[in-house]
Amino acid sequence: MKQRPFALKRPFLVICAPAIAVVAILISVTSLHVHPDFTSQAAISAAPVDQGAYRRIRWSELIPAQWDPKDLFKGEDISSWGDADPRALTLQRRMQAAWSKAPVNRALDQRAIRTAGYVVPIEESGDGMSEFLLVPYFGSCIHIPPPPANQIIDVSSPKPVKGVHSMDAVWVSGILSVAQIHHDIGDSAYALRADAVDLYTGPAQ
């Protein structure tokens, strides 16, 4: 008598294997990411924000018109110097001293702005990042020279921002202000109270 019990047959195994693979992939793909917050939320706005209310500014607008960071190099034929030239080292020291006192553009005080830059974390707790520096180029915390004082924005976010990592590119919208600081180290710096911080996805929207 021909048996046809509920027994495993070869074709069944063939179908069974991909099914198990699907289960495996399902579990691993959905749970394997180093920064879980990252993939789950691309937009991390502190609050829904009307983009039109913020004027998109470029980093060059933060520099007052009369201040030229290249003033220092005038009359020096830098291209003829070698890397270890003592003149280069003194010039760099002078440049850093001048750049750390770089003046700010007071016309931007109390303006609602929107700009993109890289994140250098300052204050972080379990809830997320509540304060960071926004800088115009990647690697500012390790490369020399550091950006001039007027190319650094001290961003504080009333609602901690999750999913932002050191040196991520972000869009920041908020009120820019010129903070008065100790006169020895230049008189002012930019601070920004962020209404929204979003991971950078592309050029101006």
Add this chain to the structure above:
Amino acid sequence: MNALLMIAWRSGWNRRATLALVAFSIGLSTFLLLGFERVRADLRESFSQSVSGTDLIVGARTGGVQLMLYSVFHVGGATNNIRMDSVRAIEQNKSVGWVVPLSLGDSHLGFPVLATTPGFFEHFQYGYRQHLALASGRLFDGSLDELYDTVVGAEVADALGYKLGQKITLSHGAGGPGGIEHADKPFTVVGILQRTGTPVDRTVHISLEAMEAIHLDWAGGAPMPGVAIPAAMARKFDLAPKQVTAALVGLKSRAAVFGVQRFVADYPQEALMAVLPGVALDQLWDVVGAGEKALLALSALVAVVSFAGLVAVILAGLNERRRELAVLRAIGAGPRQVLMLLLAEGSLVALLGVGIGAILVAASTVGLGPWIQSQYGIVLSAAPPSDEEWKRVGEIVLAGIVASLIPAWRAYRLSLVDGLSPRV
């Protein structure tokens, strides 16, 4: 639908021994996945809680992560000390608001000893800009009268049962058997800090001068034979610290941070480095992230194995249950109902397993939490599941349903052709 669930449950109850085993194995893999997520999240939480309001950490040149680990978390060792006059030079930089020197190396019954200035209690912050606060007693002021006074963290006081006025002796280095005690210069606990959930809880704080005093009659890391300076006599010596392990730096303006970092790195008299704590922590997570990924992959594989077990057990059961399914067909159950029955059975077992796993996680965070905190300084939160954990639970249940589709589909196919055939 309810009737179907009822039948699935009763039929499953009949085979409870094997199904319970499968549920238990799913429970264990749930425990692994959820427990891992809990530890991962809490570890990050407690690390990022541990320092706030500090703009730069200065130490001898080493890796940024290592400097951060030993100066704030007291994990690992320093490559080198830095000279006190370098610390003073940084203090004089115009952008610098405050500097708190830290000197590490000694311990008390396994708890690290941190020698610092009274400014530590004023400037050090944790969590979101929270200052340290005393639970009882007072701080030391760094004067000679209060030379042998110590302020201990909450965990030290709890674990060792210390009250104010307790006399303690410090051990040189990490202590332990064969270690050398600074028994000739006992300290008095004058203050106990409030619990912070950070490494401060596990730290014994003394003044920098006290650190000098207990090592006066030492040379090259060992007591000098024949030289013994009594505790009171030590006050007559120059106790100004010559070198420290690291220093915390706060700035007047945070925008000056790169300038000061550069100033420290270029400091001509000594090879120093300065790290931004937030950047160093992110670097740490980058390193740890690879390990986390591997562990997650392993946990996911374990889950796949337990679901393979579920599939195998139900499939094997199908053969014994030919009659059961045939009876169901005979009383009017369609193949679709048979499919739903098997699906319900698998899903119920998966749900049961996830429940077991969740209970295991909750029980072990509550049960083992205090022990883990005292051993490793990691605070495990006995909180309800986080979003990430709910997501993981959902994934496991979903995987269970997908896995039980396999036997369900099999039963469906066969019940069409052979459910009622009169063959034995």
